[in-house]
Amino acid sequence: MTSSARPLLNRRLAEFGTTIFAEMSALALQTGAINLGQGFPDTDGPEEVREAAVRALRDGRGNQYPPGPGVPELRTAVAAHQERRYGLVHDPDTEVLVTAGATEAIAAALLALVEPGDEVVALEPYYDSYAACIAMAGGKRVPVTLRPHEGSFRLDLDELRAAVTDRTRLLLINTPHNPTGTVLTREELTAIAELAVERDLLVITDEVYEHLVFDDAEHLPLATFPGMRERTVTIGSAGKTFSFTGWKVGWITAAPGLVSAVRSAKQFLTYVSSGPFQYAVAEALALPDSYFAAFREDMRAKRDLLSSGLAEAGFKVFKPAGTYFITTDIRPLGESDGFAFCRALPERCGVVAIPNAVFYDHREQGAPFVRFAFCKRTDVLEEAAARLKTPTA
Ligand SMILES: *Cc1c(COP(=O)(O)O)cnc(C)c1O
16 A cells, blocks of 8 residues: 555655746747747757768667667767867777766766765756756765856855865766856866865766857866876767757766776666767767867857847846856846746746756855856847847836
């Protein structure tokens, strides 16, 4: 007999009912609003990459279970990409693991590396799956809050050091950072690396926006810092880099022991996924630098377009150095509750945004911040900017 007094959803997950994205996307549908809530492009990636997927499917490559670690072509391409861009040398057979998007990489890494009771220090606001996966692993999350400082959200290194205790197992880092658009600097990353080495911590670093950095910001993988190669699990994904978020092809690169541990968890989650797409992504990763430069330039122009629109409408804009999200402060509009603001915005002016508070443990810290995605067509962003001219009307 099941007890009716006992909730169906277990205690570990009780706080993660349904995501705000479901609510906001429903609102968008109801009101016909432009959805700048969820971060997916409204234009597909390169034609030749799409064709590569079609070819693989027709040629019968990947239509049956691919190898557990991923197809050799993709593992080799990931290793070549890490070496070409960052000088990081990885053995495709023992140091690369293909996953069902970065989402599964995050889940498998946490499930593999966290013992119940272990503390996981994560940057807040955080990507929504981090908290749920730490909870599923039985870990305890310890948020370190990025705070507004001179136009961007910065990490307080003393606060980070103070968050580490004898129970800390790992640091969960994300750069370029969703939702704030912060790209951690060489100084910040050096301090994180020194702390990890000094306290002998593992590090999971989510670098899915590695190719989306603007102006003079530079993406520096944590694994390139002294002492980090052997303790870092680096996560990448084709979804954001090639604008095929539905393909769900991600990967980790790490030392053999870490890859082997993460594979142990991953094999019982999906086992394998995305067969034909793995071959296509292998080709995508080998695209010339000009593809990556053009993609970045296109996104920079979109960032600038939406940033100006939001600034003109009266928002305080934290111009992102990376990712495809803009975080704004609504207080100059005379508002302070991001939830209420985002619930009213579709009706008021036909645009959907996300309240950053959902990415915080300390919800009050995130209350006045609202996130807009700019990975949309130029005409869509122009229309959104026009509609946002009267955000409190
Ligand atoms: C989109 C996103 C992911 C998920 O990537 P998938 O490859 O689609 O699973 C992970 N981390 C961050 C920070 C993201 O923004």
